[in-house]
Amino acid sequence: xxxxxxxxxxxxxxxxxxxxxxxxxxxxxxxxxxxxxxxxxxxxxxxxxxxxxxxxxxxxxxxxxxxxxxxxxxxxxxxxxxxxxxxxxxxxxxxxxxxxxxxxxxxxxxxxxxxxxxxxxxxxxxxxxxx
Amino acid sequence: xxxxxxxxxxxxxxxxxxxxxxxxxxxxxxxxxxxxxxxxxxxxxxxxxxxxxxxxxxxxxxxxxxxxxxxxxxxxxxxxxxxxxxxxxxxxxxxxxxxxxxxxxxxx
Numbered sequence: 049x050x051x052x053x054x055x056x057x058x059x060x061x062x063x064x065x066x067x068x069x070x071x072x073x074x075x076x077x078x079x080x081x082x083x084x085x086x087x088x089x090x091x092x093x094x095x096x097x098x099x100x101x102x103x104x105x106x107x108x109x110x111x112x113x114x115x116x117x118x119x120x121x122x123x124x125x126x127x128x129x130x131x132x133x134x135x136x137x138x139x140x141x142x143x144x145x146x147x148x149x150x151x152x153x154x155x156x157x158x159x160x161x162x163x164x165x166x167x168x169x170x171x172x173x174x175x176x177x178x179x
Numbered sequence: 180x181x182x183x184x185x186x187x188x189x190x191x192x193x194x195x196x197x198x199x200x201x202x203x204x205x206x207x208x209x210x211x212x213x214x215x216x217x218x219x220x221x222x223x224x225x226x227x228x229x230x231x232x233x234x235x236x237x238x239x240x241x242x243x244x245x246x247x248x249x250x251x252x253x254x255x256x257x258x259x260x261x262x263x264x265x266x267x268x269x270x271x272x273x274x275x276x277x278x279x280x281x282x283x284x285x286x287x
Contacts, residue, residue, distance in 0.1 A: 085277075087224075095216075095224070095267055097277035108276055144224065151230055153211040164271045165214040167235060169223040 050075040052145050052170035060139075060177050066132040070145030070170060077126045078103045083148035084128045085166055086119060090141040100148055101128055135177045142172040181205050181270055183280035190285045198255040200283045202268035207248045212271040215244055215253045218282075219264040227266075228253060255285075263287055 056068035070084070077084060086098035099109040101119045109117050113132065121128040132139060146166040153161045182205040192198055202213070210231040218224040226235040228244035231251055241256040255262055268280040 087277075094282045095218075095269075095279040097279065100276070110276055146224075149229075151211060151233075153209070153230075161209075161211075163209070163211040163230065164277070165226060165229040165269070166216075166224075166277075167226045167229070169225070171221075171223045 050147065050168045052147065052168060054143060054145050054170045054173040056143075056173060056175070058174055058176060060135055060175060061179050062136055062177055063134055066130070066135050066139060066175060066177070068130045068143055068145075068173065068175070069127050070129070072126045072128075072147075077121065077128065078123050081150060083108075083150070083164070084121065085146045085148050086130045087144045087146060087166070087169075088139075088141045089144070089172070090138070093141075095144075098130065098132075098143075137177050140175060140177045142174050144172040145170045180275060181208060181272060181278060183268055183270055183278060185266075185268060185280040185283045187283060188281075190283060191287065192258055192285065193287065194258050194260055196258050198253075198258055198262070198285055200253040200255075200266055200285070202246075202251040202253070202280050204249045204251075204270060208270055210247050210251075213244075213246070213251050214269045214271075216267045216269060217262075217264050218267065219261075224267070258285070 051073045053071045060066045083100045085100040099119045116133045118131040147168040149167040151163045184203045186201045213231040215228040216224045232244045265282045
């Protein structure tokens with residue numbers, strides 16, 4: 049059974065860089081059928097997608113975070129990581145990692161298109177940005 | 180940019196009752212791009228429905244998804260005690276990634 053576990057510092061100072069790692073167990077991060085994602089939940093608010101990565105390194109970022117964000121993958125450790133620079137209090141919250149599955153969609157003229165959803169999630173780790 | 184609106188904000192029901200949760204998109208979306216998640220406090224979010232109506236692995240058949248265009252619905256036919264949680268709809272966009280709705284809390 050696939051299991052994802054987030055880890056990293058629970059407290060980060062303003063203007064510094066937030067770094068988190070997601071360790072994947074019970075399956076390979078090098079799966080050609082999946083992507084790997086980060087999502088966060090500010091206190092008292094809903095879910096915000098941060099970005100996703102393919103095992104070969106291709107990344108897709110939330111446009112609102114792109115200038116501060118780096119997501120990387122280490123296939124030898126079965127891990128992927130997030131680095132968010134120049135953090136402020138607005139970056140506080142629970143950070144989740146998740147596996148992204150891919151579905152096969154077809155248009156009316158039978159053109160293929162992929163669609164994505166997050167089918168396995170970690171329990172999350174709380175990060176507070178404060179001096 | 181597609182914005183998702185969920186209603187109601189809170190749904191107060193009793194075990195055994197039927198729950199109907201709404202997700203409305205600001206413009207018509209491809210149904211396959213719509214998913215639903217359940218989130219209990221302190222736990223990992225759980226995928227319920229993908230492709231608007233496909234039930235995820237291990238999800239009980241009391242959960243069902245429907246809809247098309249701009250209006251989508253998650254129905255829980257008979258609430259069990261463990262179903263009291265927050266439910267989010269989510270849209271995938273090939274250029275902007277994933278967007279979540281603000282959530283509907285189902286409580287007793």
